[in-house]
Amino acid sequence: MATSKKTQTKKVKKFKHKPQQTKEIKAEEHRLNNLKRKEAKEVKNKRRKDLANLKKVWKTNIKNATSKNQKKELKENYTRFFKDGYTQNTPGNIVDVQNVTKFYVTKRIYEKVLDNVSFQIKEGEICVLLGASGSGKTTLLNILSGLANSDSGHAIVLGRDLYFLNEKKKTKFRKDNISFVFQSYNLIQSLTVLENIKTGFALRNKKDKHQMNLDEILKVLGLEQVKDKYPYQLSGGQQQRVSIGRALAKNPKILFADEPTGALDEQKGREILEFLYQINKKYGTTMIMVTHNPNIALMANHVIKVKSGHLVEEIHNKHTVNPKEIKWA
Numbered sequence: 229m230a231t232s233k234k235t236q237t238k239k240v241k242k243f244k245h246k247p248q249q250t251k252e253i254k255a256e257e258h259r260l261n262n263l264k265r266k267e268a269k270e271v272k273n274k275r276r277k278d279l280a281n282l283k284k285v286w287k288t289n290i291k292n293a294t295s296k297n298q299k300k301e302l303k304e305n306y307t308r309f310f311k312d313g314y315t316q317n318t319p320g321n322i323v324d325v326q327n328v329t330k331f332y333v334t335k336r337i338y339e340k341v342l343d344n345v346s347f348q349i350k351e352g353e354i355c356v357l358l359g360a361s362g363s364g365k366t367t368l369l370n371i372l373s374g375l376a377n378s379d380s381g382h383a384i385v386l387g388r389d390l391y392f393l394n395e396k397k398k399t400k401f402r403k404d405n406i407s408f409v410f411q412s413y414n415l416i417q418s419l420t421v422l423e424n425i426k427t428g429f430a431l432r433n434k435k436d437k438h439q440m441n442l443d444e445i446l447k448v449l450g451l452e453q454v455k456d457k458y459p460y461q462l463s464g465g466q467q468q469r470v471s472i473g474r475a476l477a478k479n480p481k482i483l484f485a486d487e488p489t490g491a492l493d494e495q496k497g498r499e500i501l502e503f504l505y506q507i508n509k510k511y512g513t514t515m516i517m518v519t520h521n522p523n524i525a526l527m528a529n530h531v532i533k534v535k536s537g538h539l540v541e542e543i544h545n546k547h548t549v550n551p552k553e554i555k556w557a
């Protein structure tokens with residue numbers, strides 16, 4: 229029997245109906261998401277209020293200053309603290325992470341990516357952030373390097389509370405103090421090996437006396453033979469060495485690396501880690517490196533394990549292992 233057009237449409241509509249149970253689950257998910265979104269909003273508002281109160285206290289102190297000199301000094305300190313972010317790290321440390329929380333709230337989902345994370349990093353350490361995919365490692369690295377903001381808590385890096393820096397000041401902070409090595413090298417394709425490394429050299433702090441010169445960098449990284457080649461003429465391992473060379477040429481106070489061996493096979497990866505290990509030993513450069521490979525963590529003085537946005541374990545290795553002796557998998 230032929231069905232009319234009207235019944236056909238009706239049938240299709242009926243088919244589209246979701247079972248009652250799915251509807252209920254969706255409604256519950258929606259309710260929970262709204263609650264979490266509210267929590268994120270409350271945390272942000274509390275932070276804003278705390279900051280406003282703190283500023284109020286400072287302003288009252290400035291107003292009540294007993295002499296012109298005291299007023300001037302308080303005003304200067306106010307600017308240094310709130311506008312330039314100057315503060316102090318705890319003794320012996322160059323990174324202090326205090327109760328850092330980070331949310332991502334998109335239209336449909338809410339996620340607490342970092343939950344109340346606290347730790348310290350000492351000058352000259354190799355520190356590894358270790359965790360499974362999605363655990364929040366890159367987010368944490370981005371907060372420490374001033375590429376992202378925390379929603380609550382503080383990241384005090386090299387005597388600066390990054391929360392107080394605006395984007396312009398954060399850019400300057402990165403330019404003056406840190407270098408990055410990424411999984412995907414990020415080299416400038418139209419420049420040779422030497423020219424790519426020189427771009428890092430141009431950014432160095434000229435007052436710093438302990439600097440590696442270009443020849444030394446090329447030698448340490450074994451790039452002398454390929455210095456006039458372009459990135460596309462190099463192997464993955466060589467390209468990653470160039471990106472390390474560029475990072476070192478800047479003579480950073482901290483070198484950040486996000487899965488620097490992620491795109492390499494075992495042999496090349498091991499070689500890259502050995503370079504980083506030797507550089508840390510020779511020049512004392514502080515390194516903060518992300519990995520999901522627990523074996524790589526053996527080369528670190530300090531391991532911070534992250535799971536679903538929580539710091540689950542911290543390990544201080546008395547003895548570190550040279551990457552060439554590490555069992556890879």
Ligand SMILES: Nc1ncnc2c1ncn2[C@@H]1O[C@H](COP(=O)(O)OP(=O)(O)OP(=O)(O)O)[C@@H](O)[C@H]1O
Nearest residue numbers: 332334341359360361362363364365366367368520
């Ligand atoms: N810009 C963003 N917007 C929304 N969610 C994000 C954003 N960036 C990251 N996330 C989410 O935050 C969580 C942590 O991401 P992150 O990149 O820090 O993880 P990861 O540990 O570095 O993972 P991987 O090892 O895969 O690189 C993930 O669930 C991710 O989906």
Ligand SMILES: [Mg+2]
Nearest residue numbers: 365366367486
């Ligand atoms: Mg990552």
